[in-house]
Amino acid sequence: AGCTQDAPEQPVSDNPPATSQVASTQQMNEGLLENRSVYDQDVDGSIVHLYVTVVNEENSKLKTTTFTELNLAPSGRNEKGEDLQAKVIMQEGTAEGPTQGHFGFGESRANGTIELRGESSRRAEQKSYKIRLFDSAGYWRDQRNINLSKHKSDMTRVRQKLSFDYFEQMPNMTSLRTQFVQVKIKDMTKKNPDRDYVDYGLFTQIEQPNKTFLQAHGLDRNGNLYKAIDFEFHRYEEQLKLATDPTYDKKAFDKILEIKGSENHEKLISMLDDLHNPAINTQDFLDKHFDRENYYTWLASNLLMGNHDTAVHNFYLYSPSNSNKWYFLPWDYDASWGFFEEELKRSPEKGLGQWQFGISDYWVSNLHRRIFKDPENIKTLNEKVEEVSKIITKEQTEKYLKSYYPIVSKYVLQQPDLYNLPLDVSYFHNEQALLSGEPERNKKRYYERQENPMPFFMGEPRKEGDKLIFAWDHSYDLQGDDLTYDFAVSYDPAFTKIHAQVKGLTGVQYTINDPGKGRFFWRVIVRDSKGNAQTAFDRVESEDALYHGVKEFVLK
Numbered sequence: 001a002g003c004t005q006d007a008p009e010q011p012v013s014d015n016p017p018a019t020s021q022v023a024s025t026q027q028m029n030e031g032l033l034e035n036r037s038v039y040d041q042d043v044d045g046s047i048v049h050l051y052v053t054v055v056n057e058e059n060s061k062l063k064t065t066t067f068t069e070l071n072l073a074p075s076g077r078n079e080k081g082e083d084l085q086a087k088v089i090m091q092e093g094t095a096e097g098p099t100q101g102h103f104g105f106g107e108s109r110a111n112g113t114i115e116l117r118g119e120s121s122r123r124a125e126q127k128s129y130k131i132r133l134f135d136s137a138g139y140w141r142d143q144r145n146i147n148l149s150k151h152k153s154d155m156t157r158v159r160q161k162l163s164f165d166y167f168e169q170m171p172n173m174t175s176l177r178t179q180f181v182q183v184k185i186k187d188m189t190k191k192n193p194d195r196d197y198v199d200y201g202l203f204t205q206i207e208q209p210n211k212t213f214l215q216a217h218g219l220d221r222n223g224n225l226y227k228a229i230d231f232e233f234h235r236y237e238e239q240l241k242l243a244t245d246p247t248y249d250k251k252a253f254d255k256i257l258e259i260k261g262s263e264n265h266e267k268l269i270s271m272l273d274d275l276h277n278p279a280i281n282t283q284d285f286l287d288k289h290f291d292r293e294n295y296y297t298w299l300a301s302n303l304l305m306g307n308h309d310t311a312v313h314n315f316y317l318y319s320p321s322n323s324n325k326w327y328f329l330p331w332d333y334d335a336s337w338g339f340f341e342e343e344l345k346r347s348p349e350k351g352l353g354q355w356q357f358g359i360s361d362y363w364v365s366n367l368h369r370r371i372f373k374d375p376e377n378i379k380t381l382n383e384k385v386e387e388v389s390k391i392i393t394k395e396q397t398e399k400y401l402k403s404y405y406p407i408v409s410k411y412v413l414q415q416p417d418l419y420n421l422p423l424d425v426s427y428f429h430n431e432q433a434l435l436s437g438e439p440e441r442n443k444k445r446y447y448e449r450q451e452n453p454m455p456f457f458m459g460e461p462r463k464e465g466d467k468l469i470f471a472w473d474h475s476y477d478l479q480g481d482d483l484t485y486d487f488a489v490s491y492d493p494a495f496t497k498i499h500a501q502v503k504g505l506t507g508v509q510y511t512i513n514d515p516g517k518g519r520f521f522w523r524v525i526v527r528d529s530k531g532n533a534q535t536a537f538d539r540v541e542s543e544d545a546l547y548h549g550v551k552e553f554v555l556k
Contacts, residue, residue, distance in 0.1 A: 035218025076116030
């Protein structure tokens with residue numbers, strides 16, 4: 001079985017590359033050295049055609065549902081929170097249909113299952129899907145988990161692929177193989193089965209990081225691989241335990257870091273213990289537990305691509321068996337490349353907080369906060385930003401976009417995608433035109449935001465007698481400037497009806513008289529001696545707006 005690609009301005013080979021099982025594991029020395037030949041099949045401006053037939057087949061070991069039930073169920077899950085699955089025959093072909101010599105041709109029985117994927121997209125009209133191939137089906141492009149992402153909120157439909165095509169060029173990094181895919185589905189499980197395949201439009205297929213991924217990329221399939229779910233690099237002593245601990249709870253562990261590789265957690269716990277040990281020098285800690293080139297390349301790439309959502313999730317941590325080092329691997333970039341900035345233009349009341357640009361975006365993480373309190377590490381990151389900005393250029397971005405455009409524009413401008421776009425189709429061309437300038441704009445913002453103090457968390461007000469005591473964490477200034485705090489309490493989150501306020505505080509606590517019963521809001525703004533300001537991490541969200549740096553409290 002094999003695979004084919006339609007590439008504008010390029011003839012499609014009559015002999016599609018054969019699907020093979022993954023290569024054997026390569027031993028890895030220090031440094032992230034992957035087998036780059038894994039990307040040889042990638043043709044940036046190409047599309048493959050997948051045909052999915054949803055079938056009814058009885059199997060007592062595998063509980064399946066109909067395709068309609070899967071799509072209509074809340075979040076695509078049952079009452080136990082388990083993903084609903086339907087059995088499918090997955091085949092590859094040309095625009096005309098499944099084709100001999102390609103994956104799955106001639107199959108008459110199910111060779112996999114289909115389920116919904118993603119979180120925010122599960123309730124969308126157009127879903128994203130995951131196909132899990134059975135072991136007996138073999139591999140499609142050395143993969144058994146086939147992620148098909150709709151990227152419904154991304155008007156350009158290319159932010160994800162653009163990012164990972166760049167990561168293929170990055171030293172000290174891995175990437176994920178991506179492919180534009182047209183998906184057609186024939187549902188044989190509904191009351192009136194489909195006679196023909198129904199066009200579900202354009203998807204981006206994204207490689208799944210797992211043991212198969214590690215082996216295909218020449219990395220260590222027996223190493224540690226974790227997907228960050230909600231990971232601020234705390235110690236998490238109640239959740240992150242050795243698998244040999246009698247109180248070990250894998251489900252609790254997975255809520256912080258989802259285990260995708262070895263279940264030997266000794267290296268992870270050792271790293272976290274050292275991170276929270278102030279007696280260990282920061283530079284020594286960094287050299288012992290992380291690969292500097294990989295770490296700074298990952299951060300610099302995120303900053304230049306404008307990915308504001310990688311501080312506590314949307315990344316993987318990998319460590320090979322024969323190393324104590326941890327490596328950051330990229331994941332999920334569909335909301336980068338100016339995505340939130342364009343949202344801000346359309347809905348300024350629901351934009352990003354001031355701290356969500358530059359280093360301050362990572363200050364919530366114990367790891368990044370500790371590392372960048374050392375000025376030498378800021379200097380190193382600045383140097384890496386300059387180095388990576390010679391790879392992520394306006395010219396190269398325009399080259400990538402030019403290769404994508406014939407494919408993406410064709411599908412975005414026709415059904416079923418056209419009527420399901422989040423905005424008017426004119427925004428497709430507008431946002432495409434802005435992408436190439438994003439890295440330079442992000443680089444400028446990165447340097448500008450270094451002047452601002454770092455964000456912090458506000459605590460819960462504490463009542464003592466007829467007094468109300470407010471406290472908050474210390475901010476931090478990268479240049480060592482003196483800091484003061486402006487404190488205020490209001491009856492509304494926009495602070496148009498202020499109850500109390502004071503400016504220029506040098507401490508991190510303030511007391512007011514009990515204001516009586518009611519709903520209140522408070523905020524603290526930190527300023528340095530040069531007038532640069534920053535808000536707290538906290539925010540209040542209403543139906544019509546986000547109020548950054550604000551916290552609500554109720555007195556009864």
